[in-house]
Amino acid sequence: MAKDLIGPIHYTLIKASLPPSTFVSYTLPMPPLILVVDDEPKVARLARDYLEKNGFRVSTATDGQSALTVARREKPDLVILDLMLPHLDGREVCRILRRESEVPIIMLTALSEEIDQVTGLEIGADDYITKPFSVRALVARVRALLRRTRGEVKAPSLIRSGGLEIDPQKHLVTYHGDPIKLTPNEFKLLHLLASSPGRTLTREQLLDDLHGAASSIDRSVDSHIKNLRKKLEAASGESMIETVYGIGYRFMEK
Numbered sequence: 001m002a003k004d005l006i007g008p009i010h011y012t013l014i015k016a017s018l019p020p021s022t023f024v025s026y027t028l029p030m031p032p033l034i035l036v037v038d039d040e041p042k043v044a045r046l047a048r049d050y051l052e053k054n055g056f057r058v059s060t061a062t063d064g065q066s067a068l069t070v071a072r073r074e075k076p077d078l079v080i081l082d083l084m085l086p087h088l089d090g091r092e093v094c095r096i097l098r099r100e101s102e103v104p105i106i107m108l109t110a111l112s113e114e115i116d117q118v119t120g121l122e123i124g125a126d127d128y129i130t131k132p133f134s135v136r137a138l139v140a141r142v143r144a145l146l147r148r149t150r151g152e153v154k155a156p157s158l159i160r161s162g163g164l165e166i167d168p169q170k171h172l173v174t175y176h177g178d179p180i181k182l183t184p185n186e187f188k189l190l191h192l193l194a195s196s197p198g199r200t201l202t203r204e205q206l207l208d209d210l211h212g213a214a215s216s217i218d219r220s221v222d223s224h225i226k227n228l229r230k231k232l233e234a235a236s237g238e239s240m241i242e243t244v245y246g247i248g249y250r251f252m253e254k
Helices: 008-017 041-053 064-074 090-100 114-122 135-150 184-194 203-211 219-236
Strands: 033-037 057-061 078-082 105-109 127-130 159-161 164-167 172-175 241-244 248-251
Touching: 033 041, 033 064, 041 057, 041 135, 057 064, 064 078, 064 090, 078 090, 078 135, 090 105, 105 135, 114 219, 127 135, 135 184, 159 184, 164 184, 172 219, 184 203, 184 219, 184 248, 203 219, 203 248, 219 241
Parallel strands: 033 057, 033 078, 078 105, 105 127
Antiparallel strands: 159 164, 164 172, 241 248
C-alpha cells in the first residue's frame, strides 16, 4: 500500500530522475490593470474595492499630475478619469493621455449637463458615467469597453476604399500607406460605416454597437463622428462620411 503513495520524498526522487523537458512552466495571464483617478477618497475606494472584487488589478491617483505619472509608469489597460481634478483637470489629462496612447478612457463626472459629457467624448474619452453611479454599472462599462478595444469578436477582412485601408486585425487605418491615428471608438465607427458603403446607419444602431445599448445622449455619436471626419479629411483632403439629417450617417461609396 505504501508503495502506491507519492509523498514529498517520492515526488522529489521522481522529479530528479526525469529530464527537465518533462516539466512545463505555465504563466497565468495578468488581470487587466485599471487606473482610477478621483480626488474623492470615498469614490476612489468604492471603485477600487468593487473592481478588485471582480478580478481586476487597480491603481489609484488623486490629481491630474499624479494620474499622468502613474499612467506612464504602469501602462494601465483602462483609465477611469474624474472630470473635476485639482492641479490638472480631467479634460487636460484626457487630452494628454490620448496624445500619448490609445488607452481606453471612461470619463467620470458629477456634472449632469450634456455639454460636459460631449466635451469629454470630443477630447478622446471613449465613454462616460455620471455620479452618483452604480458600481455594478461601472464594472459592466469597464468590461464592455475592454471587450471592444481588445477585439474579442473575430475580426473581418481588410476593407479598402480608394486610398483608405482599414485593417481590423491590426487595428490600423492608413491612407495611401500613411497611418491615421484613431481612438478605439472612432475606429469602431469607421469600420461599421465602411463595412456597408452607401448604407445609412442610424444613431441608435451606432450607439448600440459602441455601448451595447442605445444611450439617451444622442450627441455622443455626433462627437465621435465629428472627430473622425476631421482626421479623415486631414489625411485625404476629401469627405468620406455623409450626414443623413434626422437619421444618421453613411460612408460614401467610391
